[in-house]
Amino acid sequence: MGKQYSIEARPEPVSFDPSRTAVMVIDMQNDFGSRGGMFDLAGLDVAPIGRLIQPISRLIEAARDAGLLIVYTRQEHNADLSDAGSEGAPHRIKHKRMNIGRTVAAPDGSESQVLVRGTWNTAIVPDLSPRPGDAVISKHRFSAFFETPLDSILRARGIDTLIFTGATTSICVESTVRDATFRDYRCIVLRDCTTELIGADTPRSNHEASLLAIELLFGWTAESDAVISALAEQRAAAE
Template sequence: MSNSIYLVLDMMNDLVHPDGPNGNGPYGEQARARNIVANTRAAIDKARAAGVLVGFVRVGFSPDYRECPPNSPIFSAARKNGIFKLGEWGTQTHPDLGQRNEDFDIVKHRVSPFYATTLDAILSAQNIGRIYCSGISTNAVVQAMVREGHDRDYEMHLLEDCSCGLTTEEHDIAMTSLRRFCVVTTSTDVEFN
């Protein structure tokens, strides 16, 4: 069995589905322009074929937003806009990605997939040494995943064409800095092992 996992980050309906609140906004536009849903599905299928575990990381809060930091510039609008509510359609993984029951499902309440989540326990229990990742947005959750994974001594691989930011410029700037911390590849070129 592989000692790798492919983590798909925040590819939720609230952020990337055309019917979600951000579907017609910058995230949705970037996701469509970069074809990240289809690219990510292709990468997931490749990972499964190679025997690599798959996990989905989602941001979400209880219906009363008890975990939501009220002074956070990035999360404070969630309550006002009624988004990122766990148990609702918006926090489900985009249906075209084909999430399965056996996939790992990690819920986070902050930007980092490691902070106050089950991720550490999963990686340890599965003897993971290599993390492939991608998602939305490149300059937030993806950047946090790569940098923290690197500092925890994981071999990090980032699928560039399965990630996007609010703008092309944000994505490109994030990618420039992330190349120092990971192997950058694409859904076409990645060799899962």
């Protein structure tokens, strides 16, 4: 095991070993954070997700320099929606109003589909594009652990701590955090790298409510600068 680095967090400081830590980038894809994506077409303000790009990019750069595994997730489905549940399944019902499977035009005019894999809609936003060596998890439910190889990938690398970024806090981030905690991973959610949309059905208070639940029983919350500083300390010690 490597050295443990302690950072300020809520409800108390938390430590992590960079050699056993991965950064989770949850669903920073065009459907959620870009103009012309699913949320934008549904009339929701995607600006809060767009504002995550810069702090997440800074964190990823520091994490890559320190040798951490970067794990991207994408919520996406088969073109025929065969993996979205039956017509009466809650997941299918709730996504109908968001136009799941709808054929749309990507910004370059090419044909795309809402929440369908292999399309512009489900690609990671360009400024956060994965690089060789990163893990990319395709998921068809909110949790990145549900029917995916994520747990096996993490255990093969000896990972025991997950640092969470992405969107949205109360849905895909929290769902994945809960499943991670059930599997005994230590979860650190970065408050400045996660967010909610602002709309009638997604009040900003959902973000704070999820952070409170995570702090209470599922993990810890922190700021990205605390993690970046710890990684810089690790690099300095190794030189």
